[in-house]
Amino acid sequence: MIEAKNLTKIFKKKDGSNLYAVENLSFEANKGEIVVLLGVNGAGKTTTMRMLSTVLKPSSGTAQLEGYNIIEQPQKVRVNLGFLSGDTGLYARLTAREVITYFGRLYDVPDEKILKRIDELTDLLDMHDFLDKKVDLLSTGMKQKVSIARSIIHDPPVMIFDEPTVGLDILTAKNIVEFIHKCKADDKCVLFSTHIMREAERIADKIVMIHEGKILAEGSWEDLKQDTGVRDLDDIFIYYVDRTKQERGSEPQ
Numbered sequence: 001m002i003e004a005k006n007l008t009k010i011f012k013k014k015d016g017s018n019l020y021a022v023e024n025l026s027f028e029a030n031k032g033e034i035v036v037l038l039g040v041n042g043a044g045k046t047t048t049m050r051m052l053s054t055v056l057k058p059s060s061g062t063a064q065l066e067g068y069n070i071i072e073q074p075q076k077v078r079v080n081l082g083f084l085s086g087d088t089g090l091y092a093r094l095t096a097r098e099v100i101t102y103f104g105r106l107y108d109v110p111d112e113k114i115l116k117r118i119d120e121l122t123d124l125l126d127m128h129d130f131l132d133k134k135v136d137l138l139s140t141g142m143k144q145k146v147s148i149a150r151s152i153i154h155d156p157p158v159m160i161f162d163e164p165t166v167g168l169d170i171l172t173a174k175n176i177v178e179f180i181h182k183c184k185a186d187d188k189c190v191l192f193s194t195h196i197m198r199e200a201e202r203i204a205d206k207i208v209m210i211h212e213g214k215i216l217a218e219g220s221w222e223d224l225k226q227d228t229g230v231r232d233l234d235d236i237f238i239y240y241v242d243r244t245k246q247e248r249g250s251e252p253q
Contacts, residue, residue: 001189002029002052002158006061009047021047023213024061029191029206031157034184036200037193038237039210045193046085048210049162052191053083065158079107082151085162092136096127096146099135100153107154114153121149125179141172148179159183161192165199177203197233207233209240216240 007025010018022044029035037045050056052063054074062069068076090099097118104114122131125145130138135146144164152159161180165173180203183190194200200207201221209216209224217224217240225231228239 001031002027002035002063002065002191004028004048004052004061004063007048007051007058007063008060009044009051009056010059020213022051025210025213025215026061027208027215027218029189031189032184032187033205034180034190034192034203035206035208036204037191037208037210038195038197038200038204039193040195043195043210044213045195045210046162047213049083049085049160049191049193053081053160054078079154080156080158082154082156082159083162084147084151084160084164090135090143090146090150093134095132095134096138096142096149097131099146100149103150104153109154117153117155118149121153124182125149125175140168141175144168144172144176148176156188158189159191161190163193163195165194165196197237201233209237211241211244214244216244 005026007022008020009022011021013019025044025048027035037048039045047056051058052065052070054070054077057071062071064070065077066080068080070077091102094102100118100121101114104117109117122128125148127145127149130142135143138146165176168176180190180192192203204221206218206220207224208218217227219227221233224236228236230236230239
């Protein structure tokens with residue numbers, strides 16, 4: 001599972017002032033559950049996921065993945081994590097098979113298990129036609145399948161998807177969503193970020209709404225509808241943004 005506690009990331013602006021990209025974020029994601037971080041571009045979703053994946057160190061706060069602390073046990077966190085974003089890098093001169101093999105070895109997966117996992121993932125992601133083609137000859141959708149395979153070659157219990165469908169055609173995006181549902185069926189813990197409201201509606205067990213680095217609200221879609229009296233997720237998000245502005249405006253100066 002994922003347990004974030006008061007995660008905060010501060011960047012310095014050119015004028016020396018602080019920019020709170022993420023401020024005191026706390027939430028949980030459990031096994032067999034798809035939790036969606038939902039917010040507009042620049043809300044802090046990617047920064048949050050990069051902290052959880054140990055790419056960025058929090059300014060304060062912490063988190064645990066599968067019981068391992070992201071600050072004190074980063075290597076243990078990485079072993080238990082598959083991380084996929086829309087711009088995951090691949091090595092253009094290698095074939096898809098070679099890329100997947102390379103990352104399997106980085107995770108210390110034995111060669112015989114890598115061979116077995118490649119067979120499994122090739123069937124799962126329908127990569128038979130391009131498994132031995134060089135990456136620079138692949139379409140965007142094919143590359144995304146290779147990115148998925150290299151992210152899960154070590155069969156991690158926790159999956160983080162950072163806006164993985166951005167820029168993809170509708171069929172490839174559908175394949176990604178189907179794969180995410182399979183992760184849930186396999187009892188994996190799934191954290192997925194998006195700024196597309198309809199996408200969140202389709203896949204989320206729980207939605208964590210983020211705006212300007214802070215949590216606006218969280219709960220199932222039904223919980224949020226009941227709380228706001230609004231049925232459309234776009235309108236629900238706007239409702240919470242407006243309510244937060246009103247609350248801040250009423251605070252004493």
